[in-house]
Amino acid sequence: MVEAVSSGRLGVRVKEFRRSRGMTLEKLSGVSGVSRAMISKLERGEKSPTLVVAAKLAEGFGVSLSQLVGIEEKKRVAVVRKESRMVMRDPETDFERHLLSPSFGGRGVEFIKNIVSEGGTSGEFPAHREGVEEYISVEKGRMRAEIGGEEVFLEEGDSIFFEADVPQRFENAGEGECHYYLVIDSKGS
Secondary structure, three states: OEOOOOHHHHHHHHHHHHHHOOOOHHHHHHHHOOOHHHHHHHHOOOOOOOHHHHHHHHHHHOOOHHHHHOOEOOOOOOOOOHHHOOEEEOOOOOOEEEEOOOEOOOOOEEEEEEEEOOOOEEEEEOOOOOOOEEEEEEEEOOEEEEEOOEEEEEOOOOEEEEEOOOOEEEEEOOOOOEEEEEEEEOOOO
């Protein structure tokens, strides 16, 4: 199942999350940094957000992007088949995010494969809440990472760890696609 960050599904989820938390459009806008107008258009299915906008909304709700977009699993053993995993594509950058782990609400660990097209970027992801950690390993290609204003280049096979309470951007710094694995650990937050 390939899921774009599409207007219909995400808009419905945003509205559900916002209402279940008793938040107004203004309140969500204030905590997420996404304009009230954009949130309103999203909820009405008139706009498709970028992955960065979706990530900002998830942070505003205090949940992971996968929890906001996906379906939460509640099993002791869960198999994620390649053909049924959640894949999100940013409509503006073609950045792809493949959720390799089930989305367990409250478990706090996500395993993700990201693909950045040649010359492409993830866009700037917002800072996570304090206590969230990220681990990245480059499988293919070359990556330029900007983490809290610090620039790091990673080659195929290189890994990095960082406290993710700062803005982050990942760019393909080589030829061909860049593939990297990401583990987000929010257990401590």
